[in-house]
Amino acid sequence: MPLPLVEEDQVLIKVAAAALNPIDHMKLLGYFKDTDSALPFQEYTAVEETLLAVKPKNLSFAEAASLPVAIETAYEGLERAQILAGKSILVLGVAGGVGTHVIQHVFGVSRVAATASTKKLDSLRSLGADLAIDYTKDNFEELPEKFDVVYDTVGQSDRAMKAVKRGGKVVAVVGPINHQPSCLR
Structure with missing residues:
Protein backbone atom coordinates (compact mmCIF):
# COMPACT_ATOMS: atom_id res chain seq x y z
CA MET A 1 0.00 0.00 0.00
CA ALA A 53 2.01 7.62 23.94
CA VAL A 54 5.31 5.86 24.52
CA LYS A 55 5.03 2.07 24.63
CA PRO A 56 6.12 0.75 28.03
CA LYS A 57 9.33 -1.25 27.69
CA ASN A 58 7.86 -4.20 29.58
CA LEU A 59 5.11 -4.72 26.97
CA LEU A 67 -4.70 -1.65 25.37
CA PRO A 68 -5.93 1.69 23.97
CA VAL A 69 -9.57 0.92 23.12
CA ALA A 70 -10.17 -1.08 26.29
CA ILE A 71 -8.52 1.51 28.54
CA GLU A 72 -10.29 4.45 26.88
CA THR A 73 -13.68 2.70 27.10
CA ALA A 74 -13.13 1.81 30.76
CA TYR A 75 -11.96 5.32 31.62
CA GLU A 76 -14.78 7.08 29.78
CA GLY A 77 -17.41 4.96 31.51
CA LEU A 78 -15.90 5.63 34.93
CA GLU A 79 -15.70 9.33 34.14
CA ARG A 80 -19.38 9.41 33.10
CA ALA A 81 -20.40 7.47 36.21
CA GLN A 82 -18.53 9.99 38.36
CA ILE A 83 -17.64 7.31 40.85
CA LEU A 84 -16.20 8.85 43.99
CA ALA A 85 -14.23 7.60 46.95
CA GLY A 86 -16.43 5.76 49.41
CA LYS A 87 -18.89 4.55 46.75
CA SER A 88 -19.46 0.94 45.69
CA ILE A 89 -19.23 -0.58 42.22
CA LEU A 90 -20.31 -3.83 40.60
CA VAL A 91 -18.47 -4.70 37.39
CA LEU A 92 -20.16 -7.19 35.08
CA GLY A 93 -17.74 -9.07 32.86
CA VAL A 94 -14.30 -8.52 34.33
CA ALA A 95 -12.73 -11.24 32.20
CA GLY A 96 -12.78 -8.94 29.14
CA GLY A 97 -10.45 -6.04 28.44
CA VAL A 98 -12.78 -3.22 29.53
CA GLY A 99 -13.86 -4.96 32.73
CA THR A 100 -10.27 -5.77 33.64
CA HIS A 101 -9.30 -2.12 33.35
CA VAL A 102 -12.38 -0.87 35.21
CA ILE A 103 -11.68 -3.03 38.25
CA GLN A 104 -8.04 -1.88 38.32
CA HIS A 105 -8.90 1.84 38.12
CA VAL A 106 -11.51 2.34 40.85
CA PHE A 107 -9.17 3.61 43.53
CA GLY A 108 -10.74 4.66 46.80
CA VAL A 109 -14.14 3.05 46.37
CA SER A 110 -15.56 1.37 49.45
CA ARG A 111 -16.45 -1.91 47.79
CA VAL A 112 -15.69 -3.58 44.46
CA ALA A 113 -17.84 -6.50 43.35
CA ALA A 114 -17.38 -8.27 40.02
CA THR A 115 -18.77 -11.15 37.99
CA ALA A 116 -16.99 -13.91 36.09
CA SER A 117 -17.22 -17.65 35.54
CA THR A 118 -16.19 -20.14 38.23
CA LYS A 119 -12.65 -20.64 36.90
CA LYS A 120 -11.93 -16.89 36.87
CA LEU A 121 -13.01 -15.99 40.44
CA ASP A 122 -9.45 -16.10 41.82
CA SER A 123 -8.39 -13.78 39.02
CA LEU A 124 -11.11 -11.31 40.07
CA ARG A 125 -9.81 -11.27 43.61
CA SER A 126 -6.22 -10.76 42.42
CA LEU A 127 -7.38 -7.75 40.38
CA GLY A 128 -8.96 -6.18 43.46
CA ALA A 129 -12.52 -7.46 43.80
CA ASP A 130 -13.80 -7.56 47.39
CA LEU A 131 -16.71 -9.73 46.24
CA ALA A 132 -16.23 -12.20 43.37
CA ILE A 133 -19.58 -13.38 41.98
CA ASP A 134 -19.86 -16.55 39.91
CA TYR A 135 -22.39 -15.62 37.23
CA THR A 136 -22.89 -19.30 36.37
CA LYS A 137 -24.28 -19.97 39.87
CA ASP A 138 -25.42 -16.66 41.36
CA ASN A 139 -27.80 -13.95 40.17
CA PHE A 140 -26.05 -10.68 41.03
CA GLU A 141 -29.32 -8.73 40.75
CA GLU A 142 -30.78 -10.78 43.62
CA LEU A 143 -28.05 -9.81 46.10
CA PRO A 144 -29.44 -7.86 49.06
CA GLU A 145 -26.57 -5.40 48.57
CA LYS A 146 -27.12 -2.72 45.92
CA PHE A 147 -24.34 -0.65 44.33
CA ASP A 148 -23.75 3.04 43.62
CA VAL A 149 -22.48 2.16 40.14
CA VAL A 150 -22.98 -0.94 38.02
CA TYR A 151 -20.57 -1.08 35.06
CA ASP A 152 -22.01 -3.51 32.51
CA THR A 153 -19.58 -4.76 29.85
CA VAL A 154 -21.66 -7.78 28.83
CA GLY A 155 -25.00 -6.35 27.69
CA GLN A 156 -27.13 -7.12 30.76
CA SER A 157 -28.53 -3.64 31.38
CA ASP A 158 -31.95 -4.83 32.49
CA ARG A 159 -30.40 -7.01 35.18
CA ALA A 160 -27.88 -4.28 36.05
CA MET A 161 -30.73 -1.85 36.76
CA LYS A 162 -31.93 -4.23 39.49
CA ALA A 163 -28.50 -4.21 41.18
CA VAL A 164 -28.02 -0.44 41.36
CA LYS A 165 -29.00 1.71 44.36
CA ARG A 166 -31.76 4.26 43.99
CA GLY A 167 -30.06 7.32 42.50
CA GLY A 168 -27.11 5.21 41.34
CA LYS A 169 -25.80 4.87 37.80
CA VAL A 170 -25.50 2.06 35.29
CA VAL A 171 -22.80 2.31 32.64
CA ALA A 172 -23.51 -0.08 29.77
CA VAL A 173 -20.92 -0.86 27.13
CA VAL A 174 -22.83 -2.69 24.44
CA GLY A 175 -20.94 -4.32 21.61
CA PRO A 176 -21.55 -6.02 18.30
CA ILE A 177 -23.87 -8.66 19.72
CA ASN A 178 -26.73 -6.15 20.07
CA HIS A 179 -25.46 -3.65 17.49
CA GLN A 180 -26.01 -0.70 19.82
CA PRO A 181 -23.65 2.10 20.90
CA SER A 182 -22.42 2.66 24.44
CA CYS A 183 -24.89 4.31 26.75
CA LEU A 184 -25.30 5.62 30.26
CA ARG A 185 -28.52 5.33 32.24
Whole structure:
Protein backbone atom coordinates (compact mmCIF):
# COMPACT_ATOMS: atom_id res chain seq x y z
CA MET A 1 0.00 0.00 0.00
CA PRO A 2 1.26 3.53 -0.62
CA LEU A 3 2.47 5.60 2.31
CA PRO A 4 -0.35 7.70 3.74
CA LEU A 5 -0.24 11.47 3.46
CA VAL A 6 1.04 12.99 6.69
CA GLU A 7 -0.52 16.25 7.84
CA GLU A 8 1.43 18.90 9.75
CA ASP A 9 0.15 17.72 13.16
CA GLN A 10 0.68 14.01 12.39
CA VAL A 11 3.46 11.45 12.63
CA LEU A 12 4.14 8.58 10.23
CA ILE A 13 4.17 5.29 12.14
CA LYS A 14 5.33 1.86 11.03
CA VAL A 15 2.74 -0.60 12.31
CA ALA A 16 4.31 -3.40 14.36
CA ALA A 17 1.07 -4.81 15.79
CA ALA A 18 -2.63 -4.04 15.70
CA ALA A 19 -5.64 -5.08 17.74
CA LEU A 20 -9.12 -5.99 16.61
CA ASN A 21 -11.79 -4.71 18.96
CA PRO A 22 -15.58 -5.12 19.00
CA ILE A 23 -15.96 -1.84 17.13
CA ASP A 24 -13.70 -3.18 14.36
CA HIS A 25 -15.90 -6.26 14.14
CA MET A 26 -18.94 -4.00 13.74
CA LYS A 27 -17.14 -2.09 10.97
CA LEU A 28 -16.37 -5.36 9.18
CA LEU A 29 -20.08 -6.22 9.38
CA GLY A 30 -20.88 -2.96 7.60
CA TYR A 31 -22.00 -0.79 10.49
CA PHE A 32 -20.82 2.85 10.46
CA LYS A 33 -19.99 2.68 6.73
CA ASP A 34 -21.71 6.01 6.12
CA THR A 35 -19.92 7.85 8.92
CA ASP A 36 -16.56 6.19 9.46
CA SER A 37 -13.30 5.75 7.62
CA ALA A 38 -12.03 2.45 6.28
CA LEU A 39 -10.14 0.12 8.58
CA PRO A 40 -6.44 1.06 8.45
CA PHE A 41 -4.92 -2.41 7.89
CA GLN A 42 -1.64 -1.41 6.34
CA GLU A 43 2.09 -1.27 7.03
CA TYR A 44 2.22 2.47 7.82
CA THR A 45 -0.32 4.90 9.21
CA ALA A 46 -0.46 8.61 9.99
CA VAL A 47 -1.60 9.55 13.48
CA GLU A 48 -2.11 12.90 15.21
CA GLU A 49 0.85 13.49 17.47
CA THR A 50 -1.38 14.38 20.44
CA LEU A 51 -2.90 10.88 20.37
CA LEU A 52 0.42 9.07 20.82
CA ALA A 53 2.01 7.62 23.94
CA VAL A 54 5.31 5.86 24.52
CA LYS A 55 5.03 2.07 24.63
CA PRO A 56 6.12 0.75 28.03
CA LYS A 57 9.33 -1.25 27.69
CA ASN A 58 7.86 -4.20 29.58
CA LEU A 59 5.11 -4.72 26.97
CA SER A 60 5.43 -6.34 23.58
CA PHE A 61 4.00 -4.48 20.58
CA ALA A 62 1.07 -6.93 20.50
CA GLU A 63 0.34 -6.35 24.20
CA ALA A 64 0.54 -2.59 23.80
CA ALA A 65 -1.73 -2.68 20.73
CA SER A 66 -4.42 -4.41 22.77
CA LEU A 67 -4.70 -1.65 25.37
CA PRO A 68 -5.93 1.69 23.97
CA VAL A 69 -9.57 0.92 23.12
CA ALA A 70 -10.17 -1.08 26.29
CA ILE A 71 -8.52 1.51 28.54
CA GLU A 72 -10.29 4.45 26.88
CA THR A 73 -13.68 2.70 27.10
CA ALA A 74 -13.13 1.81 30.76
CA TYR A 75 -11.96 5.32 31.62
CA GLU A 76 -14.78 7.08 29.78
CA GLY A 77 -17.41 4.96 31.51
CA LEU A 78 -15.90 5.63 34.93
CA GLU A 79 -15.70 9.33 34.14
CA ARG A 80 -19.38 9.41 33.10
CA ALA A 81 -20.40 7.47 36.21
CA GLN A 82 -18.53 9.99 38.36
CA ILE A 83 -17.64 7.31 40.85
CA LEU A 84 -16.20 8.85 43.99
CA ALA A 85 -14.23 7.60 46.95
CA GLY A 86 -16.43 5.76 49.41
CA LYS A 87 -18.89 4.55 46.75
CA SER A 88 -19.46 0.94 45.69
CA ILE A 89 -19.23 -0.58 42.22
CA LEU A 90 -20.31 -3.83 40.60
CA VAL A 91 -18.47 -4.70 37.39
CA LEU A 92 -20.16 -7.19 35.08
CA GLY A 93 -17.74 -9.07 32.86
CA VAL A 94 -14.30 -8.52 34.33
CA ALA A 95 -12.73 -11.24 32.20
CA GLY A 96 -12.78 -8.94 29.14
CA GLY A 97 -10.45 -6.04 28.44
CA VAL A 98 -12.78 -3.22 29.53
CA GLY A 99 -13.86 -4.96 32.73
CA THR A 100 -10.27 -5.77 33.64
CA HIS A 101 -9.30 -2.12 33.35
CA VAL A 102 -12.38 -0.87 35.21
CA ILE A 103 -11.68 -3.03 38.25
CA GLN A 104 -8.04 -1.88 38.32
CA HIS A 105 -8.90 1.84 38.12
CA VAL A 106 -11.51 2.34 40.85
CA PHE A 107 -9.17 3.61 43.53
CA GLY A 108 -10.74 4.66 46.80
CA VAL A 109 -14.14 3.05 46.37
CA SER A 110 -15.56 1.37 49.45
CA ARG A 111 -16.45 -1.91 47.79
CA VAL A 112 -15.69 -3.58 44.46
CA ALA A 113 -17.84 -6.50 43.35
CA ALA A 114 -17.38 -8.27 40.02
CA THR A 115 -18.77 -11.15 37.99
CA ALA A 116 -16.99 -13.91 36.09
CA SER A 117 -17.22 -17.65 35.54
CA THR A 118 -16.19 -20.14 38.23
CA LYS A 119 -12.65 -20.64 36.90
CA LYS A 120 -11.93 -16.89 36.87
CA LEU A 121 -13.01 -15.99 40.44
CA ASP A 122 -9.45 -16.10 41.82
CA SER A 123 -8.39 -13.78 39.02
CA LEU A 124 -11.11 -11.31 40.07
CA ARG A 125 -9.81 -11.27 43.61
CA SER A 126 -6.22 -10.76 42.42
CA LEU A 127 -7.38 -7.75 40.38
CA GLY A 128 -8.96 -6.18 43.46
CA ALA A 129 -12.52 -7.46 43.80
CA ASP A 130 -13.80 -7.56 47.39
CA LEU A 131 -16.71 -9.73 46.24
CA ALA A 132 -16.23 -12.20 43.37
CA ILE A 133 -19.58 -13.38 41.98
CA ASP A 134 -19.86 -16.55 39.91
CA TYR A 135 -22.39 -15.62 37.23
CA THR A 136 -22.89 -19.30 36.37
CA LYS A 137 -24.28 -19.97 39.87
CA ASP A 138 -25.42 -16.66 41.36
CA ASN A 139 -27.80 -13.95 40.17
CA PHE A 140 -26.05 -10.68 41.03
CA GLU A 141 -29.32 -8.73 40.75
CA GLU A 142 -30.78 -10.78 43.62
CA LEU A 143 -28.05 -9.81 46.10
CA PRO A 144 -29.44 -7.86 49.06
CA GLU A 145 -26.57 -5.40 48.57
CA LYS A 146 -27.12 -2.72 45.92
CA PHE A 147 -24.34 -0.65 44.33
CA ASP A 148 -23.75 3.04 43.62
CA VAL A 149 -22.48 2.16 40.14
CA VAL A 150 -22.98 -0.94 38.02
CA TYR A 151 -20.57 -1.08 35.06
CA ASP A 152 -22.01 -3.51 32.51
CA THR A 153 -19.58 -4.76 29.85
CA VAL A 154 -21.66 -7.78 28.83
CA GLY A 155 -25.00 -6.35 27.69
CA GLN A 156 -27.13 -7.12 30.76
CA SER A 157 -28.53 -3.64 31.38
CA ASP A 158 -31.95 -4.83 32.49
CA ARG A 159 -30.40 -7.01 35.18
CA ALA A 160 -27.88 -4.28 36.05
CA MET A 161 -30.73 -1.85 36.76
CA LYS A 162 -31.93 -4.23 39.49
CA ALA A 163 -28.50 -4.21 41.18
CA VAL A 164 -28.02 -0.44 41.36
CA LYS A 165 -29.00 1.71 44.36
CA ARG A 166 -31.76 4.26 43.99
CA GLY A 167 -30.06 7.32 42.50
CA GLY A 168 -27.11 5.21 41.34
CA LYS A 169 -25.80 4.87 37.80
CA VAL A 170 -25.50 2.06 35.29
CA VAL A 171 -22.80 2.31 32.64
CA ALA A 172 -23.51 -0.08 29.77
CA VAL A 173 -20.92 -0.86 27.13
CA VAL A 174 -22.83 -2.69 24.44
CA GLY A 175 -20.94 -4.32 21.61
CA PRO A 176 -21.55 -6.02 18.30
CA ILE A 177 -23.87 -8.66 19.72
CA ASN A 178 -26.73 -6.15 20.07
CA HIS A 179 -25.46 -3.65 17.49
CA GLN A 180 -26.01 -0.70 19.82
CA PRO A 181 -23.65 2.10 20.90
CA SER A 182 -22.42 2.66 24.44
CA CYS A 183 -24.89 4.31 26.75
CA LEU A 184 -25.30 5.62 30.26
CA ARG A 185 -28.52 5.33 32.24
